[in-house]
Structures are given as C-alpha cells and as structure tokens.
Amino acid sequence: MTAFTWQDQTYMQLALDLARQGRFTATPNPIVGCVLVKDDKIVGKGFHFRAGEPHAEVMAMRDAGENAEGATAYVTLEPCSHYGRTPPCAQGLIQAGVAKVIAAMQDPNPQVAGKGLQMLRDAGIESAVGLLEEKAESINRGFLKRMRTGKPFVQLKLAMSLDGRTAMANGESKWITGEIARADVQEGRAQASAILSTAETVLADNPQLNVRWEQLPQEVQAEYSPADLRQPVRVIIDRRHRVQPHHRLFQIESPVWLVSENARDMSAFPTFCEHIRLKTTENSPALLALMQELGRRQINTLWVEAGATLAGALIEQNLADELIIYIAPKLLGDQARGLCRLPHVTRLADAPQWTLQSAVKIGEDLKTVYTRKSV
Amino acid sequence: MTAFTWQDQTYMQLALDLARQGRFTATPNPIVGCVLVKDDKIVGKGFHFRAGEPHAEVMAMRDAGENAEGATAYVTLEPCSHYGRTPPCAQGLIQAGVAKVIAAMQDPNPQVAGKGLQMLRDAGIESAVGLLEEKAESINRGFLKRMRTGKPFVQLKLAMSLDGRTAMANGESKWITGEIARADVQEGRAQASAILSTAETVLADNPQLNVRWEQLPQEVQAEYSPADLRQPVRVIIDRRHRVQPHHRLFQIESPVWLVSENARDMSAFPTFCEHIRLKTTENSPALLALMQELGRRQINTLWVEAGATLAGALIEQNLADELIIYIAPKLLGDQARGLCRLPHVTRLADAPQWTLQSAVKIGEDLKTVYTRKSV
Numbered sequence: 001m002t003a004f005t006w007q008d009q010t011y012m013q014l015a016l017d018l019a020r021q022g023r024f025t026a027t028p029n030p031i032v033g034c035v036l037v038k039d040d041k042i043v044g045k046g047f048h049f050r051a052g053e054p055h056a057e058v059m060a061m062r063d064a065g066e067n068a069e070g071a072t073a074y075v076t077l078e079p080c081s082h083y084g085r086t087p088p089c090a091q092g093l094i095q096a097g098v099a100k101v102i103a104a105m106q107d108p109n110p111q112v113a114g115k116g117l118q119m120l121r122d123a124g125i126e127s128a129v130g131l132l133e134e135k136a137e138s139i140n141r142g143f144l145k146r147m148r149t150g151k152p153f154v155q156l157k158l159a160m161s162l163d164g165r166t167a168m169a170n171g172e173s174k175w176i177t178g179e180i181a182r183a184d185v186q187e188g189r190a191q192a193s194a195i196l197s198t199a200e201t202v203l204a205d206n207p208q209l210n211v212r213w214e215q216l217p218q219e220v221q222a223e224y225s226p227a228d229l230r231q232p233v234r235v236i237i238d239r240r241h242r243v244q245p246h247h248r249l250f251q252i253e254s255p256v257w258l259v260s261e262n263a264r265d266m267s268a269f270p271t272f273c274e275h276i277r278l279k280t281t282e283n284s285p286a287l288l289a290l291m292q293e294l295g296r297r298q299i300n301t302l303w304v305e306a307g308a309t310l311a312g313a314l315i316e317q318n319l320a321d322e323l324i325i326y327i328a329p330k331l332l333g334d335q336a337r338g339l340c341r342l343p344h345v346t347r348l349a350d351a352p353q354w355t356l357q358s359a360v361k362i363g364e365d366l367k368t369v370y371t372r373k374s375v
Numbered sequence: 376m377t378a379f380t381w382q383d384q385t386y387m388q389l390a391l392d393l394a395r396q397g398r399f400t401a402t403p404n405p406i407v408g409c410v411l412v413k414d415d416k417i418v419g420k421g422f423h424f425r426a427g428e429p430h431a432e433v434m435a436m437r438d439a440g441e442n443a444e445g446a447t448a449y450v451t452l453e454p455c456s457h458y459g460r461t462p463p464c465a466q467g468l469i470q471a472g473v474a475k476v477i478a479a480m481q482d483p484n485p486q487v488a489g490k491g492l493q494m495l496r497d498a499g500i501e502s503a504v505g506l507l508e509e510k511a512e513s514i515n516r517g518f519l520k521r522m523r524t525g526k527p528f529v530q531l532k533l534a535m536s537l538d539g540r541t542a543m544a545n546g547e548s549k550w551i552t553g554e555i556a557r558a559d560v561q562e563g564r565a566q567a568s569a570i571l572s573t574a575e576t577v578l579a580d581n582p583q584l585n586v587r588w589e590q591l592p593q594e595v596q597a598e599y600s601p602a603d604l605r606q607p608v609r610v611i612i613d614r615r616h617r618v619q620p621h622h623r624l625f626q627i628e629s630p631v632w633l634v635s636e637n638a639r640d641m642s643a644f645p646t647f648c649e650h651i652r653l654k655t656t657e658n659s660p661a662l663l664a665l666m667q668e669l670g671r672r673q674i675n676t677l678w679v680e681a682g683a684t685l686a687g688a689l690i691e692q693n694l695a696d697e698l699i700i701y702i703a704p705k706l707l708g709d710q711a712r713g714l715c716r717l718p719h720v721t722r723l724a725d726a727p728q729w730t731l732q733s734a735v736k737i738g739e740d741l742k743t744v745y746t747r748k749s750v
Binding site for chain 2: 160161162163164165168169170172173174176308312315323325327329330331332333334335336337338339340341342343345346347348351352353354355356359360361364365366368370373
C-alpha cells in the first residue's frame with residue numbers, strides 16, 4: 001500500500017466535504033469531490049452536482065485552469081474511464097497534465113472498476129487508491145450497494161413514542177414527533193433517490209411524500225437552492241388499486257410509480273405516473289423483486305415511510321439496511337399500535353439484531369440510527 | 376447575592392466531587408463534601424460516608440488540623456445546626472476558627488433550613504450560599520425530595536427492545552440487554568435507598584434484587600470496597616401473600632419489606648423481613664400512601680424494577696420522577712409484551728410527557744434517561 005501523509009488526508013477530507021454538496025442532486029450518480037493541489041496549495045476544487053453535468057474532476061480542472069498541470073488530484077472515487085453523458089475523467093486528467101492522482105476508493109461500477117486508475121498509469125501518471133476509504137464508502141452507500149448487488153440501500157424511517165408506539169389504538173397519530181425531527185425527515189427524504197410507501201398509508205394519511213424546501217433545516221436551505229430542488233420518485237405499493245388520481249400525491253408534478261401485480265389502466269393519472277407490474281405481497285420473493293426492479297431503475301437509496309406491516313416485512317427479509325428511528329418523549333401505553341409486525345419472530349433468539357450507530361437529541365426527540373448487524 | 380470567583384467555583388466543584396464518594400453509603404443522610412482552603416491552598420478535604428459517622432465538615436477539619444483556623448470552608452450543603460447522631464457542624468466550624476463558610480445550597484431539612492448559616496453569622500463568621508447550587512441539587516435529589524415532599528425520588532428502571540418490548544408473547548425475556556447495561560443497573564441499585572418490585576416479578580423471575588459487588592462496573596469497584604457494601608432495602612408489593620420464604624430474595628440477609636393490605640403472619644420469614652400493612656392496589660391513593668410510608672421510613676431514592684402494570688401505574692399517577700430505559704438493539708415485533716400499561720391514556724393529548732436528559736451508548740445498548748416534564 002502507498003503511505004499517505006497527513007497533508008494527503010487533509011486534502012482528501014476536503015474532497016469528501018465537497019462531495020457532500022451533491023448529495024441532494026447527484027442521484028443516480030455517486031457523489032464525488034475533487035481537490036487539485038500544487039506546491040502545497042489548493043489550486044482547484046470541484047464536486048459533481050447533477051447527472052449529465054460535469055464530474056467533480058472536470059469542475060476542479062476548470063477551477064484550476066493552467067494550474068492543473070503538474071498538480072496532484074485528490075478524488076473521492078476512482079476517475080471514470082468510460083464515455084457516459086460526459087467524456088472519461090481519467091482522459092481529462094491526462095490531458096490536463098496532472099502529475100498524480102489519489103483516489104479514496106475504486107469505483108465498483110463494472111464500467112470503471114479499476115480501469116480509470118489503469119488508464120492513468122498507462123499514461124505514466126502516478127496513482128494511488130485507499131485514502132479515507134471508509135469515509136468514501138459511507139458517503140455513497142446507495143450507489144455502491146446498487147453497483148455491487150443491484151438493489152438500493154434501504155433506509156427505514158420510523159417515528160415512535162418512548163414505548164415503541166406509533167399511534168393510539170384508534171389510529172390517532174398526528175405529530176408524534178416535533179418540528180425539528182420533521183425537518184430532519186425532510187432532509188432524509190431530500191437525499192433519497194426514491195421514497196417507498198403503501199396504499200394503506202396513502203389512504204390513512206393522504207400524504208404528498210415530497211420534499212418541502214421551506215421545511216428543510218436552515219443549514220440545508222443555506223446550501224441547497226429551491227431552484228435546484230429534486231423530488232425523489234414516490235413508489236407506492238398498491239396491491240388493490242386503491243390509490244386514485246384525487247390523492248394528494250398527485251398534486252406534486254414528479255414521478256409516482258404505482259406497484260401492483262395486475263395490469264392497470266393509468267389513463268386517469270397524470271403523465272408523470274407510471275405503473276410497475278410486479279407481485280406485491282409482503283413475502284420474500286415479491287419484496288426482493290421490487291428491490292431488484294428499483295435497482296434496475298437506478299434507485300440508489302430508498303427511504304421507506306410506511307406502516308408496521310411493510311416495515312416488519314423489510315426487516316424480517318433482511319431488506320432494510322438502516323433504521324432511522326425518531327423517539328418522542330411520550331408514553332402511549334401497551335394498547336397503542338406497535339412499531340413493526342414480525343410474525344416470524346416468536347423466540348428471543350430469532351429477534352433481528354441491529355447495531356447502534358448514533359443517538360442524538362433533536363429538538364425534544366431522540367434520533368437513533370441503527371444498521372443491520374453483520375453476522 | 377454574593378459574587379463568587381472562579382477559584383470559589385473550582386473549590387466547590389471539588390467538594391461536589393468529594394460528596395459523590397458517599398453516594399453508595401450515606402443514605403438516609405444527604406451526600407456532602409467539604410474543602411477547607413487557606414491562602415489559596417487546600418488544607419483539608421472530607422465527605423460524609425455513612426449515617427452515624429462524621430459529617431463532611433468534621434472530616435475536612437480533621438484533615439486540616441490546626442490549618443482549619445482562618446480557612447474558608449466550601450461545603451455542598453448548609454452545615455447542620457442540630458444535634459443528631461453527631462454534634463452540629465456549624466458549631467464545629469465555629470470552634471475550629473474557620474473564617475468563612477460558602478455553602479452550595481441551604482439544607483431543606485426543617486431541623487436546619489437556614490439555621491446553620493445563621494449560627495455561623497451569629498458567631499461572626501462570614502457565610503454565603505448559592506454557589507453551584509444546581510449541581511448540589513442534582514447530587515441529592517432523593518434526600519431533597521424527601522425533605523420537601525415526604526416522598527422518595529422514584530427512578531423507574533426499564534429494559535426494552537428497540538420497539539419497546541420487554542419479553543416475547545410467551546414471556547421469554549432473559550438477557551434482553553447486554554452485560555455492560557446490567558453492570559450499570561447494579562450501580563443504579565447500589566445508589567438507591569430501596570428497590571421496589573412486585574410479587575408478580577418475584578414469582579416470574581425469582582430475583583434476589585440485591586447489589587452484587589462483583590458485577591458493579593470496574594470504576595465503581597475501584598472506589599467502593601466490598602466490605603462497605605450496603606444493600607438497599609427490598610420493598611415488595613405482595614397483595615395476595617404469594618411471596619414465600621423459599622424465594623431467592625431471602626438468601627440475602629438484608630431488609631425485605633413485604634407490603635399488603637391484610638395482616639400477615641411473618642413468623643416463617645427471616646428476622647430481617649418486615650410486613651408493611653397498607654392498601655396495595657395500583658390505584659392512586661394506595662401507591663401514594665406507599666410512597667409516603669417509604670418517605671417516613673427515610674427512603675431517599677426508590678429504584679423500581681417491575682413489570683408493565685406497576686410501571687404504568689407509577690407513570691399515570693405522576694409518582695415516577697425519572698425513567699432509566701435501556702434499549703437493546705433488537706426488534707421483538709408487535710406481538711411481544713409492552714413496556715407499560717397506561718389504561719387511562721386513550722388520546723394522544725393524554726400521553727405522559729417526559730424530557731430527555733441523556734442518551735449514551737452502553738455496550739451494544741442505548742441508555743436513555745428521562746425526567747418528568749414539568750408543566
């Protein structure tokens with residue numbers, strides 16, 4: 001392995017921070033940041049903002065101008081080697097006369113997968129890989145999972161009382177968590193490629209399931225212009241075709257994919273709606289097939305807001321990668337509705353295990369994040 | 376108000392830290408620390424270890440010897456003015472020729488309540504009160520609540536899965552949380568004056584409900600010798616006289632108080648057992664009367680380990696001051712047993728509200744602490 005200096009680390013960290021500026025908009029592409037350094041000075045910075053627009057390396061080279069020649073490029077993902085909507089970045093770095101390229105990690109995209117770094121080496125440019133690799137992994141979990149498995153990274157968002165309840169026995173549930181937690185949910189939605197819900201939720205709450213810019217946290221608003229606002233695709237499992245054009249979902253002009261097993265006449269729905277024909281039971285092959293279909297449709301991260309049945313099915317079938325649980329400081333009692341239905345868990349030894357990643361106070365609520373326990 | 380310097384704050388903080396060394400043993404007394412400072416040098420330190428043994432001020436004066444004369448005493452609670460098992464500390468400070476006394480807070484004990492400070496002033500000793508008062512309040516919540524209300528400070532310890540469940544539907548519940556969380560529970564018990572549980576818990580789990588020194592966290596073991604180990608009184612609500620001498624509770628030779636409404640023949644029980652005759656339904660007058668009785672019996676802090684029924688009743692009746700909830704990173708599903716029974720909470724607006732004080736990872740579990748929301 002190449003030895004990296006602390007200066008290398010500092011520059012790569014900056015590239016990672018830059019990458020994050022694309023986190024609301026870059027999907028289905030990965031987020032990428034690039035820093036060009038010459039004589040211990042930063043001469044160019046760039047990040048990838050939106051698919052079809054220039055990659056991070058190109059933005060950094062534009063920023064550097066002639067100073068790119070002889071510079072070291074720090075890039076959070078291996079430069080691409082293929083012609084997509086833009087020409088290969090590895091080629092661009094060669095043409096600009098960059099002296100050295102350090103990538104945080106290799107791109108698992110089969111169209112790249114080491115070929116970008118090879119292209120650089122073939123051109124006599126020194127290259128190294130593996131600096132702050134874990135951090136680079138963590139900022140692109142969705143893209144990387146899709147490249148490696150064909151399925152999106154699934155985030156299950158749940159909101160509950162301190163005793164794990166989502167609603168009173170009669171269904172009353174409005175505003176369990178506070179305003180700051182709800183703004184955080186908006187940020188979560190905004191970073192997702194798609195939001196998954198069910199007809200049951202649409203019929204019960206009639207949500208729009210969109211990102212509302214004015215409800216995003218202030219620090220997000222500061223870096224994300226309303227003109228750039230991207231709406232995640234809304235995916236609704238609607239087995240019995242109960243979702244109808246009058247539902248508030250369709251007030252937002254942005255893709256809605258209705259999923260059901262039987263053919264469906266979509267003529268009454270707006271043109272931004274689409275029907276996905278797939279089995280839609282909660283059993284394992286059906287939900288797995290949905291995830292694979294969403295992967296094929298380039299969904300990197302899937303943000304799930306649904307009831308106890310779908311939540312439980314995703315958990316039992318190991319399809320949820322992350323739980324994001326907002327815990328309100330209230331007690332609803334043991335007659336209130338539960339968080340997730342796990343019909344196959346009858347012994348303690350079968351209980352799905354998770355790993356606590358973080359617990360932070362958010363307003364009056366507690367936000368906890370868990371990832372699936374690797375066995 | 377007197378203006379305090381940062382030096383004053385530093386010395387008082389030290390006195391507070393000293394006080395904490397008595398937290399396992401001082402009950403029913405408050406924990407108190409004292410620092411004597413002369414010419415900007417610490418000349419004496421002391422804390423109150425155990426009822427009947429010298430108070431913090433006496434320990435500090437002994438430590439200082441002749442240097443006490445002319446020193447400033449920093450004490451976390453107003454020096455006492457009455458003859459209890461030891462002579463009044465205010466008198467002792469006067470005799471030692473202390474020049475000035477700074478107390479973090481007044482002692483609400485009606486036998487003191489400002490009289491200690493007055494005694495000092497009458498002797499011409501400068502005195503001030505109110506330095507780091509909030510911290511001084513927080514280290515003696517039990518004693519202070521009992522002095523002010525006649526009732527103990529009630530800590531409700533709960534352990535649950537991520538979805539708020541305490542056991543499988545069939546009752547299986549062993550080891551929901553991990554070893555480090557269980558050591559933390561031992562520390563919680565060790566600081567309590569008494570542990571409250573029910574016959575239901577005794578019959579289901581047959582616990583000893585004692586403090587096991589060897590299971591205390593290592594840092595506690597380092598400051599708490601096994602020879603000094605104090606066992607909290609075990610209080611068991613046993614309405615139908617189902618707790619019997621063969622239960623494991625009685626393997627520990629330390630007080631057990633069995634509470635029930637009807638007269639009970641205790642002759643088969645060990646002599647360290649006592650019967651408290653009180654109504655024992657879960658309704659409000661009965662539980663309130665129990666708290667008042669425990670207050671009369673000098674229980675400062677009551678650590679509750681019980682099932683969903685008693686937990687819910689204490690919560691609904693506003694008798695629980697603090698919730699300590701250990702959350703295991705597991706999901707048990709909505710058929711598993713709930714955390715607390717709240718039969719009177721049927722509308723969201725009636726849900727008891729709490730305030731999150733802390734959330735920390737403890738082993739693989741999450742420990743959260745909530746206090747009752749002040750309205």
